[in-house]
Amino acid sequence: MPSGQCSERYGAVAYSVSALLKLLERSSDQVICLSHLAPEDFAAVSALLDHPNLDLTGLTPMDKGTTEIELTYLNGKERQSRQSNVMPPFTLGEMDLFSECEAVLLMPLNESDIPLACVQKLRGMTKGLLFLDVHGLITGLNERGERFRKKWADAAAWLREIDILKMNDSETSWVAGKPLKELEEFVEFAAGIVASGPKACWITFGDRSSLVSWRREKRVFWAQVPVVTDIGPVLDTTGCGDASSAGFLYSYVKLFHNPIHSVILGNTLGSLKAASLETKAFPPLMEIKGVIVAHYGEYLHTLLDDFLTSNHLIVHEFRGE
Template identity: 25%
Template sequence: MKIATVGVHVLDTHVIGIESIPASSDGQLVETIRWSPAGTAGGTAVVLARLGAEVRSHGAVGDDPIADALLALLAKEGVDVAGLVRKPAHQTSSSVLPVRPNGDRPAWHCIGANGAFTLDDLDLASLDDRTHVHLGGPEFLGGEAAGQLLAHARAAGATTSLDILAPGDPDMLAWIADALPHTDFLLPNDEQVLGFTGAASLVDGAKALVAGGAGCVAVTQGARGALVVTADEVVEVPAYAVDVVDTTGCGDAFSAGFLRGLSLGRDLRGAAELGCATAAQVAGGLGTDAGSYDLAAVEAFAASAATKG
């Protein structure tokens, strides 16, 4: 699998042990503070690399120490960062995530250079050696530009996928609608599907997105697992039980596992199972790059869980 992950790249700062925000100028000791690469392109790139794919990232970062740290973390995971351009007038996108004991994490986020990335920053011909092109955050490009990028990738023989960062809203769906007919796999969460479509059920909402042009819609449902819908098939896969540390990046991890499963020849159910098992590895650690999981470890985890079940 030779994949280009295009779009949103973020440096996350996780703060573990947050019960509340201190009042006034008071301080509070916490358990852990760590960085991790993240974003609908960056986080997915890390997990894909761990699962054995050859990954090259494309997007925008600033010319600042945050970018230096983010690029170093991506490169350490084996991600080719040559496609990430520096934008001196913008800071690198970053988030601070205070993680509660149950794994929930509100966030402070700076869009930064992600908002300045355009097709002018990407030589479309550089995608022509890829077997797959994954676009994370098409809302920053807009549907017309996103559609142009994905259409080019398809014409060059690549499979395409799309992951949306923004909350579900009909106006947002209209903004990116031009990209859907060029999307083989759309990877939203359940709230996005219902918000985009106004459907009464998740299946109906996913079918509406298929009718809008997406070839397949693979929906994450948090602790309920995943739902995969095409014009001819509906598949539901449960989540794996895990002691949750931090849910940051679980959606990106599912996307990576699902796409990697497809590249290995798995059917939709098998790919979704690998996606859920990969998400479980991330939920049990701190950030997408926590621990030392790889494809063999994720497959062993899934096999063990199936045996216990």
């Protein structure tokens, strides 16, 4: 931990599921969780995630099923990763679980977790939204178990299948194939992703404003969205990305595919997770909405003015060179 403490917990999909379940409380919506686990972890994870809005039929015990990663924090943001076990890949048959889903959140920790063929099957069988966090697809593993950044194999094929692509600023260079530094470079990169097929590209910058680009018909737009920085001290950044992805996906599906509102909810859940040491770090939905009103009120007013006056204070159209 950044504080020097040692901690062991179930993470990754557990953070996304926990965030989604808070957002879905008192609704009839269901979350389907698909993951492979070692038999000795199955009971504990099932108990941790148990919730009336959660379908755990996709939680499958199998030999050496749990991905095991040791994180050593160098500071509040940077960390080294060592992996001692890789989850067996998902199968084509397991994709049938998602045939009627409105949206699917793809969060591979390793490039082998979710084969491209599985995503291609998903795209062919469902009209649901496919959201991809690229992290695992640009992560390699050497013989010592050390995780390292690598080029995204089959990127063009993946981009043909997905609707939303998410990454952080340090990951962009591995997708773009070159370092990106200035805002204009990130904007051009994100707009290029959107022009190639996906409906939106979201780039996070830690405690700085996110960048989102999206397509409406044949026009491409972009905006910066501030983050929430004063909820409390940063205690643990593990799971922030997983939680923020869940928030974006929920808002995008429920609020008419509005990318800016989706980033606002995503940023808020990521900040709430950073201020907590717990997997279940999220308050009820009404409290989450209160955080948004308190921190984004002025931004949302400016966004409304932007719409009414076409001043382009927040939303900009990307026109290329």
